[in-house]
Amino acid sequence: MAAETTEINVLTADTLLKNWQGHRRLTRRVIEAFPEDKLFQFSVGGMRPFAEIALEFIRMAVPIVDGVSSGEWKEFKGTKPSTKSELLRLWDAQTTELDAKFPNIPPHRFSEVDNAFGMWENPGVATIQYAIDNEIHHRGQGYVYLRALGIEPPPFWERD
Amino acid sequence: MAAETTEINVLTADTLLKNWQGHRRLTRRVIEAFPEDKLFQFSVGGMRPFAEIALEFIRMAVPIVDGVSSGEWKEFKGTKPSTKSELLRLWDAQTTELDAKFPNIPPHRFSEVDNAFGMWENPGVATIQYAIDNEIHHRGQGYVYLRALGIEPPPFWERD
Numbered sequence: 001m002a003a004e005t006t007e008i009n010v011l012t013a014d015t016l017l018k019n020w021q022g023h024r025r026l027t028r029r030v031i032e033a034f035p036e037d038k039l040f041q042f043s044v045g046g047m048r049p050f051a052e053i054a055l056e057f058i059r060m061a062v063p064i065v066d067g068v069s070s071g072e073w074k075e076f077k078g079t080k081p082s083t084k085s086e087l088l089r090l091w092d093a094q095t096t097e098l099d100a101k102f103p104n105i106p107p108h109r110f111s112e113v114d115n116a117f118g119m120w121e122n123p124g125v126a127t128i129q130y131a132i133d134n135e136i137h138h139r140g141q142g143y144v145y146l147r148a149l150g151i152e153p154p155p156f157w158e159r160d
Numbered sequence: 161m162a163a164e165t166t167e168i169n170v171l172t173a174d175t176l177l178k179n180w181q182g183h184r185r186l187t188r189r190v191i192e193a194f195p196e197d198k199l200f201q202f203s204v205g206g207m208r209p210f211a212e213i214a215l216e217f218i219r220m221a222v223p224i225v226d227g228v229s230s231g232e233w234k235e236f237k238g239t240k241p242s243t244k245s246e247l248l249r250l251w252d253a254q255t256t257e258l259d260a261k262f263p264n265i266p267p268h269r270f271s272e273v274d275n276a277f278g279m280w281e282n283p284g285v286a287t288i289q290y291a292i293d294n295e296i297h298h299r300g301q302g303y304v305y306l307r308a309l310g311i312e313p314p315p316f317w318e319r320d
Contacts, residue, residue, distance in 0.1 A: 007172065008172055008173040008267045008270065009172060010176055011169070011170050011176075011285060012167065012168055012169060012170065013170050019289065023293075044205075044304050044307070045306075045310075046307060047307055110168065110170045125170045130317075133183075133296055136300070137300040137303075137316055138300060139297070140296070140298060140303075141304050143300075144204050144205055144207065144301050144305075147207055148205035149205075
């Protein structure tokens, strides 16, 4: 039976976007859970504060959707937020932008291999999945920061 | 164009298994990176040591594939490893088992909603994706433990 699984479709573009936005809602709650000063300054083991990690997610999300869509890979051009409310405003603007842009990705671009940012040779869907996985990975790091600060992080399974 | 995206298939069962096994190879390297005593005893912020986290992944992986396959949700029945080599042996046995069992999941079970372990009402593919996301999330926690121990974790993007 093994060979047959290559033919079984298990995910639509629409569900992929829904999954991503669910994770992004959770990441937003993690940003919110940090006291303002800890968000920008606290870390464990010499790693980056969570505000820098969140900015990495922002640098990836819309630029990746734009790149998968168009084949043009452009770096995020925005001002680096210096307060929690600025960071959340930028986050929310990207939420709206992703919902608007993602459905316009040409269907063939999900499977087409492209060189994302001139560095990562992958099918479009793998580049998008990498952005989601990277967000889950580094957000897990934020959970440890919160626990180390004595703050209960938001439940991982809650995505609404 | 938005409505059309519901029709765009972006992932096959075969690629989902490949993605998962790629993540599992990385998790295996994270387990290996811990000194034996730290694997079972070290943590940050009152969280679980990484051996317990890895055992959680083991408790989920094959039982979830069995449950999605058959509709029967049974808990993992195995001895809790007490050494790094026992843990890695169990990990490798599951790698083989996943490769054998995953391709036999009946195609309709990926979209069929089922009550995983009597607790989590989701389509089969979402239950599998949850296991993968949970592994990425808690493995990220392991990266912080390693950094706090002064150990360089394996590169996140390396999945071979």
